[in-house]
Amino acid sequence: MIDPKGLHAFTAIVANNSFEKAAASLFITQSAVSQRLKQLEQSLGKTLIIRTPQIKATQAGQALLKYAQNLQQIERALHWELAPRKQLDWLKISIATNADTLSTWLLSALAPWCTANRVLLDLKVDDQDQTHRLLRTGEVLGCISSVEQASQGCSSISLGKIDYHCIASPSFLEQYFSGGINRASFKKAPLVVFNNQDQLQHQFLAQYFNLDANQNLQHYIPSSDGYLEWIKLGMGFGMAAKSQILSSLENAELVLLTPDSTISVPLYWQQWGISTALSRSLARQIESCAQLAHQ
Amino acid sequence: MIDPKGLHAFTAIVANNSFEKAAASLFITQSAVSQRLKQLEQSLGKTLIIRTPQIKATQAGQALLKYAQNLQQIERALHWELAPRKQLDWLKISIATNADTLSTWLLSALAPWCTANRVLLDLKVDDQDQTHRLLRTGEVLGCISSVEQASQGCSSISLGKIDYHCIASPSFLEQYFSGGINRASFKKAPLVVFNNQDQLQHQFLAQYFNLDANQNLQHYIPSSDGYLEWIKLGMGFGMAAKSQILSSLENAELVLLTPDSTISVPLYWQQWGISTALSRSLARQIESCAQLAHQ
DNA sequence: CAATTATCATTAGAAATTCTTATGATGATT
């Protein structure tokens, strides 16, 4: 059986990226942290943490990290059973999401749930490939991803799809598309890209206009707000979810370039490991909010 | 966090129904067991075990029992991740079932699964109400039951229904039903009942012949094999699942009294708490075997 | 490039915990 003190030391080290800070957070000495970890590693017969040059959990450490999260959940279920009326401790839950979902419906889905379940949210925003990595390594308990792949004991539920529209500012439209919204004008129009992994624009141009987006001039704006702002400023065209730009369409800050040609991205909620009452309720909450958002 | 030593002491006490035997099983003194439990109870602020007159887990103790089973599962998942190729320790899993299912398809469903997953089976046989109680109290991890009720974080999957036929021996048929298989003859025929909770015969007589089984002469044979044996010996009629009596029908040890009038009992697999790769595979195995059996 | 700094490991003894032994308490059994 895993020694609780050792496990605490281990998670604290990972959380603080330092033995000394971990020691401080546990109100013990650095030496004790070091000894606890050493003993834990010996009892499991595995190195858990790579200490240099940067503190990082090994493969085994990542498995233990998952275990720790599982443990927290069943412990919480126990305490709830023992004292249902009593205030539960705040439980920290890590979730990874892509930026689009974050900026649309995710927060409003999670806010009431976190309040109701006394959960502290540790949200990690990354592109889809990365959210998957975080899920695998045990850094997050669940993720929103556009990849279905329900691999290795991960459960995956569909959240429907999100339609991305091609948008630009009115001035940009006038400047670059006065000759019509067609292949020739798209070819010369600057593009705003969210980040390197962002394939939406490429897919759009390839699918509807047989263009290679890499040939276009590209702005990189790796911020959800900044991305839209840049487009509103007339610096280029890009892709955005309808719900994200409703108000901007109304007050004519933005216009749809191709109202009928959109890129659909399927979304999935993925979660690994054990399923508890809590994790199930989280999945339900996310599922129902996603349905509303993508109706 | 729950102290592992305390938890071990607690589960050992429950398993052995004695502090001293628990101590022996843990290779420590009875005093240590007593102290461990005391400390655990203090740290949780709850009495876990009623010591007199019989050792029994309290409400809180039952919750802790569930926690212990959950913990074992996530621990097993961890060790599998740490050393996939290494032999896992045997894990003991408790399951409750009704006798009928046990004597038909359950064992053949569980045998290969237990081997493949290195699981020791702790099977508890009881009638349906009791299997439920065992599930609620955390004494078993899952149960086969005829009640659907997926209450309190328990997942429930349907296993189809099982058809019970009214059977008797040829000699019994001759003796009691020479005047025809009808209400009058059923009224005078002795009944073989599996146990007190067994409602099948009562339901059969009430539904098809408007009779109250309590008016019949009744043998009580609380053993699955003994039950059939008693009927084969011509001591009375009773209800049995088709699959259980196929060979006996073939060699004419038994006959169907009313081939077209059967009692259908729906079956459900119920499991509480967390779901792990292991528990999911168990559910799958039971579901698929049940489908075959009840095709 | 040596010195400094930052960070984790190790050692030794102090502190805390947990065990064993011995005995006490309580309810069941004869």
Place this chain on the structure above:
DNA sequence: AATCATCATAAGAATTTCTAATGATAATTG
């Protein structure tokens, strides 16, 4: 009522885990 079975408690021994001090190693800096 006496005995037995079983769990609780007390006190000291054994073990574990901590702190304090120091050692080792790699990155940083003048």
